Amino acid sequence: MIPYGRQDITAEDVAAVVAALTSDFLTQGPQVPRFERAVADYCGTGYAVAVNSATSALHIACLALGLGPGDRLWTSPVTFVASANCALYCGATVDFVDIDPATFNLCPRALAAKLAAAAQDGCLPKVVVPVHFAGQSCDMAAIRALADQYGFKVIEDASHAIGGRYRGLPVGAGDYSDITVFSFHPVKIVTTAEGGMALTRDPALAARMERLRSHGITRDPALMSHAPDGPWYYQQVELGFNYRLTDLQAALGLSQLARLDGYVARRHALAERYDRLLAGLPVTAPCRHGDAYSAFHLYVVRLAPDLDRRRVFEAMRAAGIGVNVHYIPVHTQPWYRAQGFRDGDFPLAEAYYRSALTLPLYPTLTEDEQDRVVAALAAAVRP
Structure with a gap:
């Protein structure tokens, strides 16, 4: 059987994972921030937060942007269900915008018409998630212009699109969105076996997503309700999740990224x-x-x-x-x-x-x- 997609694992990939496996760290060690920095540098953005799946990245991206009960998220109907489900995890509601019949991406003209009607009805979205279907970027300049006009936030679901470009810039650069999400599932462009990443230019968004991926816990005294009891001290300051990527996966991702x-x-x-x-x-x-x-x-x-x-x-x-x-x-x-x-x-x-x-x-x-x-x-x- 010739599959529709297949990962490419080389001897270098295996050696990178073995090196991580025999190191002192198996999870959340030095390979994770190295992988984050490498992807951020490749895309030309400031911050990257690695997690255990693109679904998790979408979830914490929505939370970081304040999506919650009573809010609305719009996305494309031609996508995997995670692009919509991330809103439901936050207690928000979901609606869809029809596609461009040529690119199969969310259509900016349909979005503009739907936004105009929603403005009349007082039910504008808080977040719009354009999906870069099959790896081709949506018309992000048009979507950004509408975001500026109507006041919604933009999460690029670029699960298919690492390594792609839009108007000469790498997908993930963040010129037209608040957060970009990548997937590293085995059939994607590069893999960490399972994994995802959220990229942003905003340090506050990055810091919040880092907390949310690890139980909502901080060791930063400035965020605590009182002074630390000692150097061991941490506080849970919000409800987070265990969405962490392992060092083994990050080592694989770093090796793959070179290709x-x-x-x-x-x-x-x-x-x-x-x-x-x-x-x-x-x-x-x-x-x-x-x-x-x-x-x-x-x-x-x-x-x-x-x-x-x-x-x-x-x-x-x-x-x-x-x-x-x-x-x-x-x-x-x-x-x-x-x-x-x-x-x-x-x-x-x-x-x-x-x-x-x-x-x-x-x-x-x-x-x-x-x-x-x-x-x-x-x-x-x-x-």
């Missing part, structure tokens, strides 16, 4: 080759927005309307090709239907879902394997 640009370049080369090989088949290749350099986490095609996606999917799986579908629109999930969402609420997202198919894409995919993928797709779409 990030090469990984993204290889994904682009494979994507461009797909574009050529798929020409003439009844599928639409992913578009590239002129302002963005995608990290190409996923290569998603859209099947022609007359094709039966399930038949194509099953034929390719039977041929040993691990195609997938990213994503089932969040508002159609049973939990969200129970909150009142219905089919037809976000028609562009729903139309996208009916025809989307994710083809295998990862740095170690060979051209022979890619030829097998295309041959299997050609056979599957044949009348």
Whole structure:
């Protein structure tokens, strides 16, 4: 089976993890801040907070921005459920903004229209979470302009997008958002096995997220209710969580990060080759927005309307090709239907879902394997 995604673990990665494993620290040792600093420096931002998943990063990002009961978070319906669930963990409510049918990202024009209506009704969002689908940045300048106009905060869900760029700057630089979140799940661009990170230019936001990832505990006397009892002293000053990343994972992430640009370049080369090989088949290749350099986490095609996606999917799986579908629109999930969402609420997202198919894409995919993928797709779409 050729999977849709696969991690690349080298001898150097193994050696880095073994070195951490045989050191004095297994969790929250020196490798974690080194990894945080390396990612922050790569992105050109001030602060990075490593956690055990991108879901955790989204959660503490929302809390750091003050999201809570009575507040609203808006995001894209074409994403993994975590982009929306993070609001629910804070006691806030969720709504969605339909997608741009070309990029599959949250559409700034739809956002502008929805904001204008919400302003009239007095129900503006406190936080908007644009999702950089498949690794291609949303139109962040347009979203930032709307944030300035309407007063909401912006969390970039860049789980797919480390190594990508927007208007010449690395995704994560923070020019257009308050916080950016990365994922280091095994199928992402670089991996820590499981893990995530929240980046920000704001030291106060970074400090709060650091507390929230570790039980809400501080050793800073300035934050305590009274002077420390001694050098051992700490206080829990808010309700936090155990969202910490281990030194083993950080060591793996540091080793992987050295190959990030090469990984993204290889994904682009494979994507461009797909574009050529798929020409003439009844599928639409992913578009590239002129302002963005995608990290190409996923290569998603859209099947022609007359094709039966399930038949194509099953034929390719039977041929040993691990195609997938990213994503089932969040508002159609049973939990969200129970909150009142219905089919037809976000028609562009729903139309996208009916025809989307994710083809295998990862740095170690060979051209022979890619030829097998295309041959299997050609056979599957044949009348």
